Amino acid sequence: MNPFTLKRLQAVTLGSFMMLAAVGCGNEPTPDEQPIVEDPQVEEAWDAEQQATLLSTVHGAFLFTKETFNGNGRTCATCHTLTTGGLSPAQVEAAWKKNRNDPLFRAIDSDTGNGSSYNQLRTHATVTVDITLPANIRLAANPSARTVKLRRAVPSVLDAPRFDTAIMFDTREPTLQSQALHAIQGHAQARRNPTQTELNSLVDFERVLFSSATMLNYALTGKAPALPAGKTESEKRGKAFFAPEALCGSCHFGALLNVNTQFNPLGLPAGTQFSTSLVSDVNFKGDPTQEYIVTNPDGTETRVTSPDPGMMLVTGNAQHANLFKMVSLRSLQKTAPYFHDNSAKDIAGIMRQYKALLEILGVPHTEQDLTDMGNYMKLL
Numbered sequence: 001m002n003p004f005t006l007k008r009l010q011a012v013t014l015g016s017f018m019m020l021a022a023v024g025c026g027n028e029p030t031p032d033e034q035p036i037v038e039d040p041q042v043e044e045a046w047d048a049e050q051q052a053t054l055l056s057t058v059h060g061a062f063l064f065t066k067e068t069f070n071g072n073g074r075t076c077a078t079c080h081t082l083t084t085g086g087l088s089p090a091q092v093e094a095a096w097k098k099n100r101n102d103p104l105f106r107a108i109d110s111d112t113g114n115g116s117s118y119n120q121l122r123t124h125a126t127v128t129v130d131i132t133l134p135a136n137i138r139l140a141a142n143p144s145a146r147t148v149k150l151r152r153a154v155p156s157v158l159d160a161p162r163f164d165t166a167i168m169f170d171t172r173e174p175t176l177q178s179q180a181l182h183a184i185q186g187h188a189q190a191r192r193n194p195t196q197t198e199l200n201s202l203v204d205f206e207r208v209l210f211s212s213a214t215m216l217n218y219a220l221t222g223k224a225p226a227l228p229a230g231k232t233e234s235e236k237r238g239k240a241f242f243a244p245e246a247l248c249g250s251c252h253f254g255a256l257l258n259v260n261t262q263f264n265p266l267g268l269p270a271g272t273q274f275s276t277s278l279v280s281d282v283n284f285k286g287d288p289t290q291e292y293i294v295t296n297p298d299g300t301e302t303r304v305t306s307p308d309p310g311m312m313l314v315t316g317n318a319q320h321a322n323l324f325k326m327v328s329l330r331s332l333q334k335t336a337p338y339f340h341d342n343s344a345k346d347i348a349g350i351m352r353q354y355k356a357l358l359e360i361l362g363v364p365h366t367e368q369d370l371t372d373m374g375n376y377m378k379l380l
Contacts, residue, residue: 176203259326
């Protein structure tokens, strides 16, 4: 698609969405960043394919904000809010105070699954996910179980649909359409499956509305956005840690700052988006742990105790225990809380986790280093 068509598409789609919202088809404010304005000197005829994409995107806006698929009343926007693409404890609590019968509060995401209390959802904004265990993994406490229930954050879709090549914290979904289908079937408890056309429209809408102006420029030009320069001395020192060969930059590289290049104590290949900040290992949140028994290819067994072993439950590889994908650091201030379990409520919480990581790995650092990193991350 021509760059100017893409800009026009986002502008028209956002305008159409705002009209939908005005008549009750959306109940969240639109994102802060406005679409890039097209150069008025440029003229372009839209062909049939581009017109079809526009219609699909506008249709997707309705599906995302209003369509329940005859389920429990939830829409995509119930959990993927239009302001941040995700869900925060503050948003959950506001919904709770306004209406305890809000579709957000359904038994499947209650503390015990019976709808009697929602403390985990209200406190941490985590929802229940059902993960199918690989054939070579069983639970020590329930060897016959073939699924496990875990509490995870709602991943922000800000910039992710267009630019992130990995889907979900554990990469269990191969496509955005597959992710949308399973979310509709599971979290929305749909009694009508979306058609392939509807799934495609949802994805078209996500790719347009949730692309920030900064990253849209990247899509149009191919030039990755520059890192902020920093104004204070602390911010400038913090930026140095994000150089490609430096402590933060070697793990957080690329346009979304989520690609590992060098600093990789687990020996993962260069270019991967997967690593660990030892979130499940340290378990600051204090989530309950389970013991998993992994049968290795040679017939030996490895026992892994974890509150959430992440990618291991997708690959069946014990060496992948507690690995999760690194999410985008762009617009970081807008997407709190952080990590797969929402254990970091703010950037200070991220730095607490990184401090534990650096100490466990024996990486030299000072408290001023951590402060400088945190101050700079607020600019991303």
